[in-house]
Amino acid sequence: MPEETEYDLVIRGGTVVTAGSTGQADIGVARGQIAQLGGPMRGHAELDATGLLVLPGAVDMHVHLAASAPEPGKPGFVDTFETGTRAAAAGGVTTVGVMTFPGADESLAAAVAQQRDGLRQQAVVDWIMHPGVITTRDDSRADLSALAQAGHRSFKIFTISLDLGYPDLVGLVAAAGSHGMLTLVHCEDQAMIQFSGEQLAAEGRTDISQYPASRPEVSELAAVDRAIAICELTGSPIYLVHVSSRRALDSIRRARARGLPVYVETRPMYLDLTDEVHSTPGGARFAGQPPLRSASDRAALWDGIADGSIHTLGSDHAPWLLADKQDPALDATTARPGVAELETMLPLLYTNGVATGRIGLERFVALTATDPARLFGLYPQKGTIAVGSDADLVLLDPARARRVADGVGETRADYSIYHQREFVGWPRYTISRGEVVWRDGTADAAAGRGREVRQGPVGLR
Numbered sequence: 241m242p243e244e245t246e247y248d249l250v251i252r253g254g255t256v257v258t259a260g261s262t263g264q265a266d267i268g269v270a271r272g273q274i275a276q277l278g279g280p281m282r283g284h285a286e287l288d289a290t291g292l293l294v295l296p297g298a299v300d301m302h303v304h305l306a307a308s309a310p311e312p313g314k315p316g317f318v319d320t321f322e323t324g325t326r327a328a329a330a331g332g333v334t335t336v337g338v339m340t341f342p343g344a345d346e347s348l349a350a351a352v353a354q355q356r357d358g359l360r361q362q363a364v365v366d367w368i369m370h371p372g373v374i375t376t377r378d379d380s381r382a383d384l385s386a387l388a389q390a391g392h393r394s395f396k397i398f399t400i401s402l403d404l405g406y407p408d409l410v411g412l413v414a415a416a417g418s419h420g421m422l423t424l425v426h427c428e429d430q431a432m433i434q435f436s437g438e439q440l441a442a443e444g445r446t447d448i449s450q451y452p453a454s455r456p457e458v459s460e461l462a463a464v465d466r467a468i469a470i471c472e473l474t475g476s477p478i479y480l481v482h483v484s485s486r487r488a489l490d491s492i493r494r495a496r497a498r499g500l501p502v503y504v505e506t507r508p509m510y511l512d513l514t515d516e517v518h519s520t521p522g523g524a525r526f527a528g529q530p531p532l533r534s535a536s537d538r539a540a541l542w543d544g545i546a547d548g549s550i551h552t553l554g555s556d557h558a559p560w561l562l563a564d565k566q567d568p569a570l571d572a573t574t575a576r577p578g579v580a581e582l583e584t585m586l587p588l589l590y591t592n593g594v595a596t597g598r599i600g601l602e603r604f605v606a607l608t609a610t611d612p613a614r615l616f617g618l619y620p621q622k623g624t625i626a627v628g629s630d631a632d633l634v635l636l637d638p639a640r641a642r643r644v645a646d647g648v649g650e651t652r653a654d655y656s657i658y659h660q661r662e663f664v665g666w667p668r669y670t671i672s673r674g675e676v677v678w679r680d681g682t683a684d685a686a687a688g689r690g691r692e693v694r695q696g697p698v699g700l701r
């Protein structure tokens with residue numbers, strides 16, 4: 241008789257998928273890590289994964305959460321670190337990257353320290369922070385250096401800050417690169433957007449159906465080209481968040497062909513919806529920055545998803561109450577940006593990508609877990625299923641169909657842009673460091689159990 245090791249948890253009978261392999265294997269978990277893959281084992285607890293896909297927990301490097309919800313009557317993102325990371329668990333996401341910006345008159349270092357406290361108290365899955373700036377200050381450079389010393393490996397900027405007249409931002413990107421940090425860039429040209437809005441206003445066409453025209457594709461392209469130029473000038477690697485258009489992606493492909501370290505994220509809604517939804521009743525609910533684009537752009541993003549020119553999927557989870565999103569006082573030029581996507585990201589990609597045959601399961605894993613983990617220095621602790629990795633797993637049910645509905649879920653956002661849509665491939669179980677944090681529709685995770693992940697070198701090598 242072969243010796244059977246007993247583990248804290250054994251996950252039995254599932255199809256285990258990584259970015260490079262697919263096969264049946266039992267998984268033994270000990271002290272929060274994967275201890276054995278395949279072969280005889282028994283578990284103190286056992287989980288039957290027959291018929292389920294066992295994937296690395298998703299690594300979503302783009303979420304917007306806060307220590308506290310906005311005061312009643314004050315519009316803002318409604319998920320706290322606790323409710324947002326619980327939504328992550330429900331969506332099969334086991335590591336989040338939290339955008340961390342200073343408030344008015346706050347330094348970057350102070351913002352990071354304060355939000356770290358909140359995350360430590362509240363997070364239910366593991367996390368890192370992306371320190372970022374909109375405006376720059378005299379102490380920004382010193383703060384960035386101190387954050388790098390403390391182990392931070394990412395930095396978030398907006399090209400809008402350059403349009404607002406912060407040329408020292410280029411120096412900050414250079415400094416970030418010299419500190420071994422990856423700079424995340426939101427690419428939209430503010431001057432062009434302002435011009436477009438003024439033109440719409442002059443023509444009396446600022447109703448929400450004009451939202452896509454208020455932030456045209458060329459404003460993204462111009463900003464992407466500027467970000468690429470900054471990458472070339474400084475040698476600092478950049479990660480372009482929520483790329484939405486064909487022409488931006490083509491430009492990025494050319495930059496990568498020249499050997500520049502430019503990495504690309506896209507966002508679930510761009511893979512599903514197109515710009516005409518803004519002309520439907522309640523069209524403001526879909527507003528994001530950049531806006532939804534054409535069917536041709538959507539097709540180009542799918543090509544990028546399949547061929548590897550898009551590296552990651554990030555939810556850009558930005559949860560609102562519908563009443564605030566659809567405030568009748570707002571128009572195409574003032575719409576509140578952002579949508580909640582943490583809980584629907586994996587089923588959306590499974591339904592539109594895997595179930596249609598556009599991508600295989602291993603590519604699904606690369607996009608949602610392995611490549612974001614590698615890019616942000618979390619691999620192989622996160623983003624794969626291997627002996628010694630954290631036991632962060634999502635058990636997807638490829639046969640489970642469920643209809644999305646407004647107000648259903650862990651997020652405090654009270655609506656979904658996919659209301660009444662049916663997706664397949666929902667998480668049955670989400671496991672974080674060996675602990676089941678989501679089981680068949682119920683979250684079971686204590687606030688504060690999530691840990692900050694120590695980052696190693698960033699980028700794909």
Ligand SMILES: [Zn+2]
Binds near residue numbers: 302304339556
């Ligand atoms: Zn964002």
